[in-house]
Amino acid sequence: MTFADLQIEQDIVDALAAKGIIEPFPIQQQTIPLALTGQDIIGQAKTGTGKTFGFGLPLIQRLGADPGPGVRALIVVPTRELAVQVTEDLEVAASNRSTSVVSIYGGKAYEGQIEQLKAGAQIVVGTPGRLIDLQRQRLLDLSHVQEVVLDEADRMLDLGFLADIERIFQTVPAVRHTMLFSATMPAPIVALARRFMTRPVHIRASDPDEGLTQANIKHVIYRAHALDKDEVIARILQAEGRGKTVIFTRTKRAAAKLVEELNDRGFNAAAVHGDLNQEQRERAMAAFKAGKKDVLIATDVAARGIDVDDVTHVVNHTIPDDPDTYLHRVGRTGRAGKTGIAVTFVDWDDLHKWSLINKALDFGIPEPTETYSSSPHLYADLDIPAGTKGRLPRTSVHAGGATHASAADAAPSADGGERSPRPRGRRRTRASGSSGAPADATGRAPTPAEDAEGGSAESTGGAAPARRRRRRRRGSGSNSSAGSAPATSTESPTAEA
Incomplete structure (x- = not known):
């Protein structure tokens, strides 16, 4: 089946084909025909199954080939990273049309976003806080919106955006086409759908136990010592066939510490977490997508914005708190039908969390294997070459083909840039x-x-030079008296330290 078979117009089909996107995924096959008719839809599918085009293609087509200026479609997302990703996908699909897409989110200057709105952008992709902010300033007019999409609704709930979502819905026209997408369907999301949607059709594009996801991903669970984790990760990063890798930490501090440690060991790592400003986060994500960095360390806030199809490994530096978070994390690999490897470290104090995840997802691994960086099964499980150590030599090529310089030559910074080489031979x-x-x-x-x-x-x-010469002449004589001692006191051990 092709997108043309789903009644998508040829200019959009051509735009997708230019990027190598030919065959629709199951969620797209089920969603697109109904959405084109204006049917309200509740789509239940995990991240990475192609739902952005599932709602994005019908939305673009329903606006027309040459829509007039002004906001006609609103897509609400929970995070800045996801706003950027959805915007990029829609821009690809609409590249043969005059349709303009603008991202509206916090952490970035207002001016550029406001200029795009004034220029007549028809599609707005935004996070709740900045959308409400611009509405209050009368800079964002949603009174003519025809299409509304709520993406990652369960994540909105987790982040406390439910009240903001209700406020946004109250500002758009009552007669509209609405689509809601969520990986899970907790009661508050169901209640939201009942309030703001008209006879929605519920589409579920995956089995209740996410069986396809588990089949695509090899899950490796280790009971690891906190002081040995960095060494284990460094060896995993040298596994045969290892490509782009995402490592999840529980805290911002742990992410910052780990990216510094891996860069010092010679790896090409970047980080995305809350202590970085938006520009740094976007630069790190862009470097990862482009392949300039092949290791990305992230906290859960950034998880759903990592939409990269060629991630081969996911490492849970710390175990997630619940089964849903586990699925969202490991869903960064095994995307678009590809296979992937997910490695999870379980601390001794977190065995109860693993017990809950193991039971909910039916892994059948009640007791994780105790593992150290020297454990033979680590090498066998993950195809790590024998003799691998946790630090790259000065110049090394891993299995993915990227060359890494040693940290002394050029240590990459956390935001994806490069630090200047440290001068040698100077103290x-x-x-x-x-x-x-x-x-x-x-x-x-x-x-x-x-x-x-x-x-x-x-x-x-x-x-100054002459003064220094006079001091040396006065202090070098053999008959120097005690009174001349201050002239030679500059040659103290402190000055040479």
């Missing part, structure tokens, strides 16, 4: 002065005025 010294500034050739610390200028008096052609 900085510090004087014992209160400023803590580097000492000059005599061991004398610069004065505050010199330090503020970024150099000593020597850089201005002053008399």
Whole structure:
């Protein structure tokens, strides 16, 4: 089956084909024909099954080939990363039309978003907070919206956005086409659908136990020691066939620490977590998608925005709190019908969490195998070459083909950029002065005025060299008296440290 068979117009079909997207996924096959007729839809499918095009293609087609200026479609998403991803997908599908898509989310300057709205963007993809903010400022007009999509509704609930969603629904026209997508259907989401949708059709594109997902992914569960995890991960990253890898941590601090550790070991790692600003997060994600970085460390907030089809490994540095979070994490691999490997570390204190996940997802692994970086079964389970250590040599090529320089040559930064190489053969010294500034050739610390200028008096052609010569002549004589001691006191151990 092709998208043309689903009555998608040829210009959209051509736009997708140019990106190698030919055959629709099951959720798309079920959703698109109904959505084209204006039927309200509740779509239940996990991330990575293609639901963005499931609602996006009908939405674009229903707006027409040349829609007039002004917001006609609204897509509400829970996270900034997902807003960027959905926008990129819709821009691909609408590339042969005059339809314009704008992302509206916090953490980024208002000006660019407002300019796109004033320029007449027809589709808005946004997070609840920034959408409401622009509405209150009368910069976002939703009074002419014809299409509304609520994506990742269960994640909205988890993040406490339910009240904001209700407020947004109250500002759009009562007569509209509405689609809601969610991986799970908790009671508040069902209640929301009943309030704001008209006789919706419920489409479920996966089995209740997510069997297809489990078949595509090899799940490896280890009971690991916290102090040995970094070493184990470093060896996993050298497994045969290892491509892009996502590592999930429970906290922002753990993510920041791990990306620094892996970069120091020579790996090409970037991080996405709440302590980075939006520009840094977007730069890290772009570097990962482009292959400039092949390891991405993330917290759960960013999980659903990682829409990359060629992720081969997912590592749970810390076990997730519940089965749903586990599925969302490991769903970054095994996407689009490909296979993947998910490795989960279970701390001794978290065995009760694993017990719940194991029971809910029917893994049949009640007791994770105790594993260390030297355990033979680690190498066998994950196809790690014998003799692999947890640090790359100065120049190394892993199985995915990317070359890694040692950390001393160029250590990548957490946001996806590169730090400057550290100069070799230079040792900085510090004087014992209160400023803590580097000492000059005599061991004398610069004065505050010199330090503020970024150099000593020597850089201005002053008399400092002559003064230093006089000090050396006075302090070098064999008949130096005790009174001349201050002239030689600059040669203290502190100045040489």
